[in-house]
Amino acid sequence: MRDSDRDEGEAALLAALFGGAPRCWYVLDRELRLVQLNRAARTLRCLPGEEAVGRRLTDFVPGFPAAEMTGLAAEVLATGATLTGRLVRGHPAAAPDRAQVLSLTLYRLEDGVSGEQGEPLGVAVAVEDVTARESAAERLAVLHRAHRTIGSTLDIATTAQELADVTVPRFADATTVDVLDEAWRAGPAHEGPVSPDHPLRRAAYRTRHGGELPVRIGRLNTFPFPTPFTQSLADIRPRLVSRLDYGERWLETDPVTTERWRTAGVHSLIAVPLVVHDTVLGLAAYYRYERPDPFDEDDLELARELTARAALSLDKARSYARERTVATALQRYLLPQQPPSVSAVDAAHLYMAGGAGSDWYDVIQLSGARVALVVGDLAGRGVEAAATMGQLRTAVRTLAALDLPPDELLERLDTTTVRLARDSAVTPGSGDPGSEMIASCLVLTYDPVSRRCTAARAGHPQPLVLDPSGKVLPFEVPGGPHLGVGGAGFESASVELPAGSVLALYTNGLVTDRGRDSDASLERLHQVLARPGRSLQELCDAAVYTLVPERPGDDAVLLLARTHHLAEGNVAAWTFPDDLAVVSHARELAERQLVAWGLDDLVYSTQLIVSELVTNAIRYGKGAVQLRLIRDRTLICEVSDRTNTAPHLRQAGSTDEGGRGLFIVMQLSAQWGTRYLREGKTIWAEQPLPGPL
Structure with a gap:
């Protein structure tokens, strides 16, 4: 190829690059002054256009980190190394309330022939506006973190705080989460719209730099009416206030909060109801005051997804807390008070x-x-x-x-x-x-x-x-x-x-x-x-x-x-041989003991009980029989023998000669029963002590 053809080709390529390339191209000289820019740089306004020609880099990038960009260009000019895809963030002078992310690619320009290193002539800078791409990536990162973080426990306050921690500072400068009072107390679900006077409780709060909580966690917090918060709860739809105008009438409903916002510089907010299957759990609110760019529709969609994710976890926490409350109440009911x-x-x-x-x-x-x-x-x-x-x-x-x-x-x-x-x-x-x-x-x-x-x-x-x-x-x-x-x-x-x-x-x-x-x-x-x-x-x-x-x-x-130890004076015990002749003696001993205890009113009934129990033990048992009387809160009569045969209560017929003993014991006692021992058994009967008239 002839040199003239090569020169013409390079000129055509340069003309196409600077004429129709979608990227913004800037050429800087050795002093890092702007000497040339392409058509895209003039029309797409990635950075200031024609009026910046002849000015240093630090002079024509207002709103961006000029020192950082100058350092990058100087490094490329000195070393010849190419930097590709370097991101810088700023707020352009034409739209200071909108964040912009630029991707920079920097090449050193040389005067040498192809394949040889020549003298540096300057730096070529390719600039691409990747704000939308980076915003989408940042939103995805926030969503990914939310899915990993929110719902780690079944505690309502912890789950709400996880939502606040995820969103601050990557999405908002401050986040508040309020849940309905009945949800906080693990009550039944609230379906449908929420009235303006419905009580809520502050469940979570976080700001970029911390500070005093306007409403302490767990305290009641009702929103004044009408505000975007009450409207959002009323129709269960989110509200976006992209640019907060402090002259609006609804801000007059709560002068204290309005003044706090004004002092902090709040300029944009989003209110999103916490809803799961038509069940309203509360409200999440997001605020910006340090980030100059206001919330937009994309941010509103992200707020919807984040809040919906948190609402699912909060509903699980509420259901768990409710079941736990019911279980605890049931448990307490089943236990002795x-x-x-x-x-x-x-x-x-x-x-x-x-x-x-x-x-x-x-x-x-x-x-x-x-x-x-x-x-x-x-x-x-x-x-x-x-x-x-x-x-x-x-x-x-x-x-x-x-x-x-x-x-x-x-x-x-x-x-x-x-x-x-x-x-x-x-x-x-x-x-x-x-x-x-x-x-x-x-x-x-x-x-x-x-x-x-x-x-x-x-x-x-x-x-x-x-x-x-x-x-x-x-x-x-x-x-x-x-x-x-x-x-x-x-x-x-x-x-x-x-x-x-x-x-x-x-x-x-x-x-x-x-x-x-x-x-x-x-x-x-x-x-x-x-x-x-x-x-x-x-x-x-x-x-x-x-x-x-x-x-x-x-x-x-x-x-x-x-x-406690029952004093010996409250216990009397005797052992009798297995001879029916001792039954009358057992009755006499029982009578003497009751008289000594001052329980004369129980002598007759106790003698009948002793007579029946001792007779049965001798008649149907074997070996010695023990009689024991215990004066406690009741009068306890116990008869023990060495057999394990259990007596059975039955209704004796009119012509039966026996079978009435235990029935008599039952009639005379408040309660009676059998206690089995390692060897033998004890039949016992209790009578209430006579009280004062």
Whole structure:
């Protein structure tokens, strides 16, 4: 190719480049002065046009980081290295309220021939306006972060704050989130428009630089009417105020807030209702005051998507909180409101609802002035778990009424738990036997006559036992498997306690919640309880202050009992040979004891009860028979023998010679029953003590 042809080709290429290329091209000399620009640079106005020719770079890029751009051009001029796709951001002088993003490509111009390095003549700069592309990428980044961040928990306040954190400062300079009062309190869903006077609560607030909260989190916050906020809640449509005019009438409805906005420089806002399937949860508001570019329709669409994403998570949090509230209410309803008053122990408890689980406790009066203390923890949460807990508690009370020892009671309770799990199958017709139901339980009985404490446990923490001075007493209860496993046995342990000892039964939530060290927590619990002069309720409160975190993640139960000893003067016992001739003597001894106790009014009825029970024990049993009278809150009459044959109450016919003994006992007693021993049984009957007239 001839040199003239090459020159003509290069001229044509240069003419096309500067004449029809869509990019803006600028040519700078060695002094970084503008010497030439193409047609696109004059018409597209990426940077100032023809009037900038002959001026330095720092003089014709107002609104952009001129020093940065000058440094880039100087670097290319000095090194000859090409810079491609360098982004710079600014606000052009022609539209200072609109952010603009430019992509710069810089080449060094040289006077050398092809393939040889010549002297630098200047710098060629290709400029492309990529504002739309970068804005779209930034919106996608905000959406991506929102999908990763919002909804990490099932807490309403945390979810609302996640929305505020995602949007500030990448989208807005300040964000507020308000939820309806009933949604905040886990109430029923609110469908349809929201009236202007409907109460809301501030759920989240964040600004670019922090600062004092105008409305504290959780406080009531009602928007004045009419405003874009109330209008948005009224028709469930978002509102865009692209340019805030402080002369508008609606701003007069709340002068305090308006003045705060004016001081901060708020110039644009968006209000978007939090809506899920026509259920209104609240309102999110976004503000700009430092970023000069106002919100536009693209920003409104992004605000819709962000708010819709947050609304889904908030609705899940509300539903979870509502179910948790219902489960907690059900659980509290199924638990004793106050431990019953019994003579064997003084009792107090604490119950802290954390994860709406299914912890339970019970204090059960047993025969012979004894008492049973029970604490359990069912795995699972929600209404179903709370209902199952109620079933287990009922089963425990039913089994306790049979006067079963703790280990045997747990064996039968384990069978009941397995049956409940089988009956609560969650996949009918699939052959699945149902979801696994696992629970832990500790059953402890205390006899104030013998001062003997007996306990068995199924996967539950050891009880803590302290003597009257606050010193820990050794009481190792053998560990058994959790309830619901099935097929395993349980062992019990016994210890004799001095009167005034403190028994502490608790669930794992008290000592191991949120990964706390259980040994350290137990040591702190011991320190709390080792205060002999304080009441049990004071000790329970002190345990809460010391052990339970501010927002517990699991339920926590602590049941405390201080033991009593029934004085020897309130107990009388005799042993008789298996001879029916001793029945009359047993009646006489019972009469003398009642007279000594001042219970003359109960002599006749007690003699009949003693006569029937001793006669039956001698007639149908074997070996010696023991009669015991206990004066407690009732008069207790017990007859024990060495046979395990249970008596049965029946209605005797008119011609029957026998069968009326137990019927007489039932008529004369407030309650009666059978207690099985390791060897033999005890038939007992209770009569109320005569009260003052």
